[in-house]
Amino acid sequence: MSNSYTKAAFGLAVAAAEADLLRRVVAAIEMIGDADIGLDAIEAHYATIGADFAALFPRTELSPFDGLLELFPDQNYPMLDFDIDIGEPDAEGQVVIFLSGEQFGVETAANLLQRCARSALPFGFEWAADHDRLRADEFGGGYVVITEADIEYGSTRRMLDRALDRARDEGADGFVLALQHAEYGLSFWNDTTGYDRLVLARVFSGAEAADFDVPLMDDQPDWLAMPAPLRL
Known part of the structure; x- marks a missing residue:
């Protein structure tokens, strides 16, 4: 028997109001994941959760917390696949939050931060794919870039493939039409x-x-290959 892991650990600073919202979001996720909690208790909790929460996660007729399901790739299993530690406000009203886990829900974390940590955007984090045996192609990783409008995912596999493409073809990054x-x-x-x-x-x-x-122009334009990205 062997185990594979998706690991990540990172922190970021958010506004105190966002940290408070995150605490309520985490509590709501724990509530809807508890099969023993009845609808009356869920409705009662929702009534006290705040207008900012309701605006971000609109309710449905079936359940007040259905809007939360949009955070999860599999809405049948609404759970946070990572630990989240929320600190206390500093003198400037900033709160450090720390996310970590060995079976880290990359997409869920990205969705959560895009919704609830707007003051920290743009923001990004890295994740690692790991295995407890030295098996081929079981190791890698990637990154996530989060903006208010979009979430971009990248993987080391794709980055490696692109680097190999550039070694084989100078036009791997595309062409521009120049005049x-x-x-x-x-x-x-x-x-x-x-x-x-x-x-x-x-x-x-x-x-x-x-x-x-x-x-058609007076001068003939030429196709130029785009250069590879800068190497750090």
């Missing part, structure tokens, strides 16, 4: 303003570049 102007230098195509700054450029895959109907 050389005698006075203004290079500009790059985007679908909104046409040729503009590089930061606004549309990045094409190889297939998209091959099929793109290049706009």
